[in-house]
Amino acid sequence: MKNVKQVVDIILEKTPDNIDIDNLKAELEKEINIKEIHHVHIWSMNGESNYLTMHVVIDNNETRENIIKLKREIKKHLHEKNINHATIEIEYEEEKCNSTNCEP
Numbered sequence: 482m483k484n485v486k487q488v489v490d491i492i493l494e495k496t497p498d499n500i501d502i503d504n505l506k507a508e509l510e511k512e513i514n515i516k517e518i519h520h521v522h523i524w525s526m527n528g529e530s531n532y533l534t535m536h537v538v539i540d541n542n543e544t545r546e547n548i549i550k551l552k553r554e555i556k557k558h559l560h561e562k563n564i565n566h567a568t569i570e571i572e573y574e575e576e577k578c579n580s581t582n583c584e585p
């Protein structure tokens with residue numbers, strides 16, 4: 482049985498209490514060979530499964546093999562945080578992204 486706060490948090494699609502977006506970003510940027518992460522949003526639709534969307538900026542010359550490896554590493558890390566539904570958009574450095582200013 483969920484309490485009122487939990488239900489409200491879910492309705493507002495609030496970031497789950499046990500996940501800190503800044504920490505997660507710092508961990509990923511440190512552990513994995515990526516340039517930058519932005520547009521990170523984490524939410525839960527039922528209080529149990531966590532959903533994530535984010536943009537990952539990589540070197541213009543990154544190889545296909547490395548990109549595949551990178552995505553696998555990111556998803557593994559997210560799994561450890563109980564984030565099992567992740568949508569990761571890969572961007573090259575030269576791309577102009579207009580979603581870089583939406584951090585909470």
Ligand SMILES: [Zn+2]
Nearest residue numbers: 520521580583
């Ligand atoms: Zn955003």
Ligand SMILES: [Zn+2]
Nearest residue numbers: 520536578580
């Ligand atoms: Zn972006």
